[in-house]
Amino acid sequence: MPVKTFRPLTPSTRYITIASFDEITKSKPEKSLVVIRKKTGGRNHYGRATARGIGGGHKQKLRLVDFKRNRHGVEATVEGIEYDPGRSARLALLNYADGEKRYIVAPVGLQVGAKLMSGEQAPPELGNSLPLKSIPVGLPIHAIEIFPGQGAQMVRSAGSSATLMSRDEGYAQIRLPSGEIRKINVNCYATIGQVGNVDHEKVILGKAGRSRHRGIRPITRGVAKNPVDHPNGGGQGKSKGGGGWQQLTSPWGKVARGGKTRLRRKYSNRFILVRRDGRPMKLS
Numbered sequence: 271m272p273v274k275t276f277r278p279l280t281p282s283t284r285y286i287t288i289a290s291f292d293e294i295t296k297s298k299p300e301k302s303l304v305v306i307r308k309k310t311g312g313r314n315h316y317g318r319a320t321a322r323g324i325g326g327g328h329k330q331k332l333r334l335v336d337f338k339r340n341r342h343g344v345e346a347t348v349e350g351i352e353y354d355p356g357r358s359a360r361l362a363l364l365n366y367a368d369g370e371k372r373y374i375v376a377p378v379g380l381q382v383g384a385k386l387m388s389g390e391q392a393p394p395e396l397g398n399s400l401p402l403k404s405i406p407v408g409l410p411i412h413a414i415e416i417f418p419g420q421g422a423q424m425v426r427s428a429g430s431s432a433t434l435m436s437r438d439e440g441y442a443q444i445r446l447p448s449g450e451i452r453k454i455n456v457n458c459y460a461t462i463g464q465v466g467n468v469d470h471e472k473v474i475l476g477k478a479g480r481s482r483h484r485g486i487r488p489i490t491r492g493v494a495k496n497p498v499d500h501p502n503g504g505g506q507g508k509s510k511g512g513g514g515w516q517q518l519t520s521p522w523g524k525v526a527r528g529g530k531t532r533l534r535r536k537y538s539n540r541f542i543l544v545r546r547d548g549r550p551m552k553l554s
Contacts (some may be wrong), residue, residue: 327485
């Protein structure tokens with residue numbers, strides 16, 4: 271899917287790029303599979319702002335996506351490829367033989383009219399959902415479960431795919447898009463193919479208004495504030511972003527750069543074979 275560029279007749283069109291939406295075949299969502307997304311403005315149930323930079327934005331409807339693919343052995347027909355405002359990937363609307371309809375994340379190359387199936391007996395073809403024990407080694411996969419029956423949680427964003435490397439002792443070794451190699455139970459389901467909308471990373475907003483359409487409000491830099499308002503505020507002249515005695519932090523003092531956020535003794539460490547940076551995982 272290519273992106274569209276524009277002649278720089280205005281400052282905002284100089285760098286702006288927009289998705290072409292060539293693959294979209296259905297303009298309106300399925301009414302039975304959408305719910306209105308309630309706006310919070312970054313506020314909790316007390317009405318206090320707990321997340322900055324959230325507010326406004328265009329009205330959106332959340333699509334109810336089937337990440338479990340638990341209608342095993344029932345053939346479905348792809349009725350259309352749709353846009354989803356809540357995710358970077360496109361959605362495919364499946365129409366099952368009994369009339370039930372469900373959304374799934376659309377992989378690259380999926381066409382309207384294609385026949386899809388899930389289950390152990392499904393053929394390892396594009397868009398089909400199978401347990402890892404039934405998928406041939408080396409195939410690209412996406413929408414991967416972490417625990418059997420829980421539903422897909424990994425590799426769901428536009429253009430991403432993982433690779434099934436091997437199977438041993440009830441676990442499959444999966445190379446994730448980050449480079450991490452992780453063991454996953456062979457009974458977990460995954461979908462064949464790469465997630466569609468590959469050129470999503472080439473989209474450039476180009477102007478502040480497109481962020482506001484997404485519900486993203488501007489945030490003032492901490493170094494531009496006074497010491498009473500932010501830990502990085504104050505000082506004579508401009509501060510160049512820390513590095514000396516000053517550490518860049520959040521307004522509440524949490525280190526913003528370089529601070530490790532993963533628990534050292536997280537229970538799932540034993541399933542990680544190679545970390546994202548290429549180093550083998552050491553269990554302490």
